[in-house]
């Protein structure tokens with residue numbers, strides 16, 4: 001198959017869809033890989049690094065889109081990208097369609113087949129192509145909170161771990177999945193007082209064992225969220241209902257009862273965010289203030305550490321990408337985990353939770369593929 005890798009164009013997005021190592025695997029499997037010039041610059045991979053492993057360098061994104069049967073990216077396609085997609089072309093990337101009606105319309109109009117990394121599943125009920133970036137974002141969330149807490153950045157002027165004789169920051173993590181666990185690990189490591197809230201008792205049991213008392217766990221209710229948020233210096237938003245818009249767990253009315261200049265880090269912003277007052281920000285201008293509370297809502301956090309992130313992402317996407325390159329759409333029909341990733345096919349929305357969030361009709365795969 002002809003596989004294309006355009007350079008990412010989202011603001012401060014430095015990751016790349018295929019690393020040179022991954023291109024080598026595609027080429028070894030008999031595929032032709034076309035990479036836009038400088039696509040790997042953010043991770044220090046030159047055009048020659050791609051040529052050496054058998055890739056072909058093209059001088060524009062337009063050429064890559066025009067000549068490829070499958071496009072492999074990182075971030076959701078931007079308007080100038082979705083209008084270059086076409087029927088019978090596979091798009092393999094993050095989509096986060098639920099809160100993004102414009103992109104949904106663009107993809108539906110293109111007629112392409114779009115497989116969203118974030119809804120591909122594994123046999124254990126996990127999301128294997130979201131997990132590596134959630135690990136990165138969870139860890140970065142505490143760094144982001146530490147920066148935003150500084151008085152010079154508008155925050156409370158608090159050091160996360162405190163010092164001997166002085167209280168550390170109180171950090172509440174809402175959603176104890178991959179992002180939440182990695183955020184909690186960093187926060188505990190720095191010496192913060194950490195509470196994790198989740199609505200899954202099973203998950204809370206696992207977290208209780210994992211942290212052996214170094215983080216508290218609480219079942220998610222309106223009461224527990226309010227109590228913890230009001231007493232927090234930092235709240236990390238890390239909930240997910242796969243494919244759907246995030247539930248709004250912290251309302252604007254709650255902000256006035258919080259500690260002045262506390263920090264909200266809404267990692268779930270790519271699914272619309274779990275704080276009512278969240279809106280997406282960029283690495284160029286990551287924070288803003290509402291009612292005296294600092295908000296950090298960067299929708300592509302892992303893009304800030306592209307070396308770590310591109311490697312981790314490619315490790316996870318490689319077997320699925322190769323299956324798609326080897327078999328085309330048949331791979332989606334044969335593999336239930338890739339099937340779960342199918343969000344758009346030939347002008348139809350094939351992921352129910354996304355369709356529901358968008359208020360658009362849902363078509364089961366069998367119908368869309370008929």
Ligand SMILES: NC(=O)C1=CN([C@@H]2O[C@H](COP(=O)(O)OP(=O)(O)OC[C@H]3O[C@@H](n4cnc5c(N)ncnc54)[C@H](O)[C@@H]3O)[C@@H](O)[C@H]2O)C=CC1
Pocket residue numbers: 118130131133134135137174175176177178179180197198199200203220238239240241246247249266267268269270271298299300301302
């Ligand atoms: N901003 C960014 O750059 C990035 C954002 N993300 C996003 O972070 C979010 C979390 O991802 P993961 O941790 O991988 O998901 P996950 O599925 O591993 O964990 C989500 C957790 O939220 C819990 N949850 C759901 N509803 C809840 C509620 N009402 N109250 C409390 N807990 C609730 C679930 O039980 C689950 O444990 C997703 O929206 C993901 O797309 C991930 C990576 C990068």
Ligand SMILES: CC(=O)C(=O)O
Pocket residue numbers: 094130133134270299300301302303
């Ligand atoms: C998961 C995601 O949206 C990201 O890594 O940017």
Ligand SMILES: [Mg+2]
Pocket residue numbers: 094096270299300301
């Ligand atoms: Mg994102």
